[in-house]
Amino acid sequence: MTIRFTGSFKDYQAHNPDARFTNWLAAKGEPYWTQATSHPFTQAIGDGTMPSEAYTRYLIEDYTFVTDLASTLGFLVAKAPGMRSKAKLSGFLALLTSEENDYFLRSFEALGVPAGTYEAAAQGPVTRAFSDVLLSASGEGSYADGLVCLLCAEWCYLSWGQREAAKPRPDQFYLAEWIDLHAVSGFETFVNWIRSEMDGIGPELSGPEQETLASLFRRMSRLETAFFEYAWTGKASNLL
Structure with missing residues (x-):
């Protein structure tokens, strides 16, 4: 099992001189960060x-989440410190509400899920907790608070x-398109930009503000693991 780093960013830098702030966040998010990124659901x-x-269970939950993710991006666009940052976030928001939405509709049809089922679906407890953290951090917290949650996701x-x-x-x-959506160069560029943005701010x-960001990243990593676990097993997780 990957061991969590418990020290400060300065402590982490002392042991890893070339480390980025986002590397420290990931180390503070263990073991949940590794559990999320390597979950059997993602491998399948x-x-x-x-x-x-x-996958049907997963898609329905993720579909109910998209609106909250769009709202999160809206909050971050409003709070972003400069036009370049606003443009990056706005571009991703446009992609989320067009290409990704089309993917959901085609996938539901292929899986035999009626429109009435996914349109009327209520968020499960894991998705609700995930959305609550994102919306609270981006809406009520600072730009950095919201950005670190988006970074983790x-x-x-x-x-x-x-x-x-x-x-x-x-x-x-x-399945093939879902992989491609999250492996294309455009998405990589966007995630690398979020990392760079956080590496500049963090x-x-x-020290206390840095620890707040680390706590949010760890909480998001834990909920991401719980989200995959629920989709994979259909059972409520003890990670909430």
């Missing part, structure tokens, strides 16, 4: 062994997406 997407009932998907993209694509288009904050 890549090798095509995903049970249809598990998108960096996690880039991590497993690039790993699974190295495999032959599964036959199911909804070191300038006070």
